[in-house]
Amino acid sequence: MLPAPLTMMVRRGAVVELGALLADTRVATSGRVAVAVGPGQGDHIEGLIAPTLDEAEVFRVADGSVEAAVSLGADLRKGAYEVVVGVGGGRTIDATKYAASLAGIPMVAVATNLSHDGICSPTASLVYEGGKGTFGVPMPLAILVDLDFVHSAPESLVRSGVGDVVSNLSAIEDWQLGNVERGEPIDGLACSMARTAAEALIGRSDSIESDAFLTVLAESLILSGMSMVIAGSSRPASGGDHEILHAVDQLFPGTSNHGELAGIGAAFCFFLREDAARLAQVTGCLRRHELPVVPADIGLSDEQFAEAVALAPSTRPGRYTILEHLRMSESEVRERVGDYVRAFGR
Secondary structure, three states: OOOOOOEEEEEOOHHHHHHHHHOOOOOOOOOEEEEEEOOOOHHHHHHHHHHHOOOOEEEEOOOOEHHHHHHHHHHHHHHOEEEEEEEEOHHHHHHHHHHHHHHOOOEEEEEOOOOOHHHOOOEEEEEEOOEEEEEEOOOOOEEEEEHHHHHHOOHHHHHHHHHHHHOHHHHHHHHHHHHHHHOOOOOHHHHHHHHHHHHHHHOOOOOOOOHHHHHHHHHHHHHHHHHHHHHOOOHHHOOHHHHHHHHHHHHOOOOOOHHHHHHHHHHHHHHHHOOHHHHHHHHHHHHHOOOOOOHHHHOOOHHHHHHHHHHHHHHOOOOOOHHHHHOOOHHHHHHHHHHHHHHHOO
16 A cells, blocks of 8 residues: 555645644544644744634744654643644654654644655654754655745755755665665665656756746655655665765764755765766756755865765665765775866866
């Protein structure tokens, strides 16, 4: 059976449809409803949804940390809520997903930006004292994306969603490599969904200024998340590209956002594969949407980026990607990074 959200809505004004969605007895019967909002637009969002939700209790999610998620989870358990609605960006939705899993109740995601594929993924990326970790959680029961909020979100966050979706192409290549070299089982449907999500975006000439583009971006991010549910892991959307991302986060925290790092990681991995056609497609897409292509674009030196690439395989032990396949020495990594920068630096 194919797991999928009960409802998926992408349009302007989607937030005000929340009451009607929660009236669906498949989402909530007669129990109590909790709403979790982030710190950025919490007051505004609460004002919009209050008239559509009777007696829903609103909680504020301070940040995207394990501590904030655990605290929300405790509140949800104490209140005996039937469903929790997470309204906000990636950090708020991830914290709410984890809190819902701790409380043992379903979660509805209402996305106000499109920074990465966490909208519908079966994982939550949360910060803790030792860094950032990824935790398995159930997929949201229903998903709304309000384009009014997306248009008002920081442009860099919205553009970063493009980088995250495009990196699927690199992740799929890595999964297929693991299948050939290691006999790793591969799920064709999950690959198809993740690839379709990326191909829907990579050649578009319009951008985040248009509702049409944002609708496709939202659908691609949701489809990417669903591919991970089908696969039972992040394999169709996370390969060497995300290993590099996690290494940069570990070595140089705060360098850039998730999607920007995923995009540059994917471009470098296609460079390592010597796939000139796909590399040109990926770098062209990144530049068209004003995303970083070389280390200097994210404030890293070539040496720092090479350090991250060398560390990358250790961030996902057991995952086989182009990085594990090539088994480059530190000097070889520095050389390949230098070649990449000379080819694509501006």
